[in-house]
Amino acid sequence: MNSNSLSNLLVYFSILLSAINLVLFSVALSQNSKTSKTSRIAMNLTWLTGIFLGLALVLRGVAAQRAPWGNMYEFALASCFAIILSFLVISIRKDINWLGIFVIAPVLILLGLSVVVLYTESGPLVPALKSSWLLIHVTAAIISYGAFSINFGLSIIYLFKVKNKFKKLPSANRIDEFSYKVVLFAFPIWTFAVISGAIWAESAWGRYWGWDPKETWAFITWIIYAAYLHSRVTIGWKGKKSAWVGIIGYVAIIFNFFVINIWVTGLHSYAGV
Amino acid sequence: MSKQQKIKKQRTQTPLPPMNLRGFFRWLWHQLTSMNTALLLLLLVALAAIPGSILPQKTASLLRVKQWKENNPGLVKIFEQLGLFDVYGSFWFSAIYILLMISLIGCVIPRLKVYWQNLNEIPQKTPENITRFTGYQKINLKSNSYKSIQKVLKKQKWRLNISGNSLTAEKGYLREAGNLVFHASLILITIAVAFGALFNYRGTIIVKEGNGFANNLTQYDDFHAGKFFKEKSMPDFYFYLKNFEVDFERGLNQRGAPRGFVASISLENAGQVEDVDVLVNKPIEIDGTKIYLTGHGYAPRIEVKDKNNEIVFSDSVTFLPQDANFSSIGVIKIPDESPQIGINARFLPTAEIDPLNGPVSTFPGLDDPELFMSFWQGDLGVNEGTPQSIYRLETSNMVETGLEELKPGQTWKLDNGYSVTFQNVERFASFQISYDPAKGFALAGAIFAMLGMFFGLGIQRRRIFLKISTKSDKSVMELSGLSKSATHDVGLDINRLLVELKLAKPFKKDRNL
Numbered sequence: 086m087n088s089n090s091l092s093n094l095l096v097y098f099s100i101l102l103s104a105i106n107l108v109l110f111s112v113a114l115s116q117n118s119k120t121s122k123t124s125r126i127a128m129n130l131t132w133l134t135g136i137f138l139g140l141a142l143v144l145r146g147v148a149a150q151r152a153p154w155g156n157m158y159e160f161a162l163a164s165c166f167a168i169i170l171s172f173l174v175i176s177i178r179k180d181i182n183w184l185g186i187f188v189i190a191p192v193l194i195l196l197g198l199s200v201v202v203l204y205t206e207s208g209p210l211v212p213a214l215k216s217s218w219l220l221i222h223v224t225a226a227i228i229s230y231g232a233f234s235i236n237f238g239l240s241i242i243y244l245f246k247v248k249n250k251f252k253k254l255p256s257a258n259r260i261d262e263f264s265y266k267v268v269l270f271a272f273p274i275w276t277f278a279v280i281s282g283a284i285w286a287e288s289a290w291g292r293y294w295g296w297d298p299k300e301t302w303a304f305i306t307w308i309i310y311a312a313y314l315h316s317r318v319t320i321g322w323k324g325k326k327s328a329w330v331g332i333i334g335y336v337a338i339i340f341n342f343f344v345i346n347i348w349v350t351g352l353h354s355y356a357g358v
Numbered sequence: 359m360s361k362q363q364k365i366k367k368q369r370t371q372t373p374l375p376p377m378n379l380r381g382f383f384r385w386l387w388h389q390l391t392s393m394n395t396a397l398l399l400l401l402l403v404a405l406a407a408i409p410g411s412i413l414p415q416k417t418a419s420l421l422r423v424k425q426w427k428e429n430n431p432g433l434v435k436i437f438e439q440l441g442l443f444d445v446y447g448s449f450w451f452s453a454i455y456i457l458l459m460i461s462l463i464g465c466v467i468p469r470l471k472v473y474w475q476n477l478n479e480i481p482q483k484t485p486e487n488i489t490r491f492t493g494y495q496k497i498n499l500k501s502n503s504y505k506s507i508q509k510v511l512k513k514q515k516w517r518l519n520i521s522g523n524s525l526t527a528e529k530g531y532l533r534e535a536g537n538l539v540f541h542a543s544l545i546l547i548t549i550a551v552a553f554g555a556l557f558n559y560r561g562t563i564i565v566k567e568g569n570g571f572a573n574n575l576t577q578y579d580d581f582h583a584g585k586f587f588k589e590k591s592m593p594d595f596y597f598y599l600k601n602f603e604v605d606f607e608r609g610l611n612q613r614g615a616p617r618g619f620v621a622s623i624s625l626e627n628a629g630q631v632e633d634v635d636v637l638v639n640k641p642i643e644i645d646g647t648k649i650y651l652t653g654h655g656y657a658p659r660i661e662v663k664d665k666n667n668e669i670v671f672s673d674s675v676t677f678l679p680q681d682a683n684f685s686s687i688g689v690i691k692i693p694d695e696s697p698q699i700g701i702n703a704r705f706l707p708t709a710e711i712d713p714l715n716g717p718v719s720t721f722p723g724l725d726d727p728e729l730f731m732s733f734w735q736g737d738l739g740v741n742e743g744t745p746q747s748i749y750r751l752e753t754s755n756m757v758e759t760g761l762e763e764l765k766p767g768q769t770w771k772l773d774n775g776y777s778v779t780f781q782n783v784e785r786f787a788s789f790q791i792s793y794d795p796a797k798g799f800a801l802a803g804a805i806f807a808m809l810g811m812f813f814g815l816g817i818q819r820r821r822i823f824l825k826i827s828t829k830s831d832k833s834v835m836e837l838s839g840l841s842k843s844a845t846h847d848v849g850l851d852i853n854r855l856l857v858e859l860k861l862a863k864p865f866k867k868d869r870n871l
Contacts, residue, residue, distance in 0.1 A: 206611040212638040291792040301411040308404040
């Protein structure tokens with residue numbers, strides 16, 4: 086079996102595991118104890134999913150002899166990995182098993198779409214992507230996407246929480262503060278992704294900023310999260326209002342990822358779909 | 359009163375504009391530089407950027423704008439008036455970001471002043487009652503440990519205000535410095551963008567294999583320059599495209615995807631000639647001007663002879679690629695014949711007949727090239743003085759007199775005596791040549807913005823209040839703290855101090871959120 090098909094197999098396993106996890110995490114959420122056995126099992130399975138996805142990515146890289154994010158399928162795979170990884174890294178220090186369902190559900194959807202819609206067999210890069218900036222720029226984008234996804238999950242939970250759902254979860258206030266911290270982490274990385282993208286654009290296309298649709302939406306995303314931070318610090322927005330700003334920011338990310346990559350013609354059309 | 363209530367109260371108390379002019383401008387400036395306005399402008403700039411990412415933009419592709427207009431004739435007029443085909447150069451987009459910049463400057467300058475004046479600020483005096491602050495506690499001390507407490511605080515880089523038996527320690531001053539650097543850098547980036555837009559130039563050229571290009575205005579197919587650009591500032595170079603090589607994926611997976619482009623040129627600059635390769639992602643630089651390889655296509659060489667067997671046209675013609683498999687369209691206009699001649703042609707590098715769509719190209723490489731042509735005679739419409747696209751034939755005053763498909767080397771003899779020969783296929787490469795004198799400043803701005811953000815978001819301003827009271831031979835220390843940001847727990851700082859003084863154990867990491 087070559088590394089490409091081995092990678093595919095690992096992705097299928099990840100989908101299977103995530104489907105099981107989705108059930109386990111929802112059962113755990115409906116139980117009354119804070120860290121139930123079910124949620125611990127689900128947490129362990131999430132680690133396994135993370136390892137499988139990480140391996141799947143490495144194998145794609147090995148198959149093509151390059152960073153494994155050269156088309157939309159690989160980028161989606163890497164983003165799923167980043168989402169799970171962010172979740173797992175936080176879980177080392179904090180009990181956030183309750184967030185599981187809101188991490189696994191989007192990952193499952195994204196993995197499903199990757200396999201069904203976006204799949205491309207591993208291959209060499211198109212010339213436009215042959216640059217060391219691929220590693221720097223895209224890695225930063227993937228990490229911040231992962232973290233913004235966590236913020237999205239937390240924002241949704243917050244909105245349920247203030248309606249008195251999920252009683253055993255941490256207080257709404259704690260969730261709100263934590264989701265703010267996640268943006269504090271993700272925003273500088275996103276800024277770096279935009280800046281490194283501009284540097285790459287200068288060396289590939291002859292201008293550092295050209296309002297290409299992808300650039301425009303990266304800018305819009307940046308502005309929304311900048312507004313998120315400013316509104317919290319200066320005019321005291323928090324809670325519900327902040328949660329909605331976070332959700333709007335994430336909508337911009339999703340729009341940029343799917344709509345712009347697939348339906349809008351621009352310089353970033355590397356979808357390979 | 360909570361912070362939010364306070365803010366609400368302030369908002370409702372905003373005074374109405376005073377009646378005199380000076381007062382009015384002061385009021386206007388106050389409104390413009392308020393945080394609410396800044397946030398509104400941020401939101402507006404994000405919203406205003408959206409249409410430009412959905413509608414085709416003149417700055418990106420004139421051709422796509424034209425196609426869109428043809429498909430939506432009813433909307434053209436109003437969209438044109440609103441500048442929706444050039445959103446980022448439109449008056450309303452500029453208005454928003456200029457207001458945002460003014461708001462930013464109005465925010466940064468007063469804060470810069472305050473920061474400068476308080477550069478060596480010492481923390482405020484310890485309040486009388488410190489029990490109401492975070493993490494208040496009382497601890498028994500051994501007699502002369504007050505000095506060692508101060509030593510530890512200094513070691514932990516706190517700024518101290520000591521007055522007798524009480525002190526305030528404060529740190530996190532770099533937070534404001536970081537914020538100021540970040541916002542000032544954004545202003546620098548904006549200035550660099552504006553300055554670049556005034557002095558830059560950017561042009562595209564199409565060079566066929568075996569042809570050359572000299573860097574002067576007449577040679578460009580498309581040229582944009584800033585208001586203060588001067589033609590004599592362009593470096594005086596010349597290059598000649600020796601060979602353009604392109605490599606496509608032949609395997610089944612991603613078949614036809616490009617794998618490599620190399621434009622081998624012979625470059626002449628300041629009396630020196632050298633051979634260089636221009637690659638995608640690897641531009642070459644001449645005196646700050648950069649040459650980028652941006653695209654490529656086919657240029658079939660075509661010869662047209664009249665009934666006396668005299669050549670009336672012979673050249674390689676640039677064809678415009680239409681899709682990933684390089685179906686390309688091209689036009690030949692021969693205005694000197696009477697009646698005038700026009701040829702509409704479609705070039706397929708790997709031609710196949712699709713039962714549904716007719717002839718299509720199935721691979722971008724030259725596996726089975728074919729040229730499909732229609733021959734037109736009549737009035738080309740080139741004499742009226744209205745500029746015409748070189749890729750489009752105006753056939754309203756012309757008659758079609760023949761249709762044919764040719765492979766390289768084949769000749770088509772028409773009934774009217776003309777003959778058309780498809781001699782061979784050459785390639786062309788398109789290059790972008792650009793110069794932006796301010797991009798270094800934009801980069802510096804970006805780097806400083808990152809650094810500023812790192813300090814501005816990562817550092818928290820917080821205080822510790824400390825009081826020592828001595829009764830007979832017993833000393834008691836009271837301490838508490840205050841954090842200026844909601845996410846930072848000053849209790850951790852107090853704990854760190856007490857651990858260093860061996861008065862407490864480190865906090866166990868709380869696994870709850």
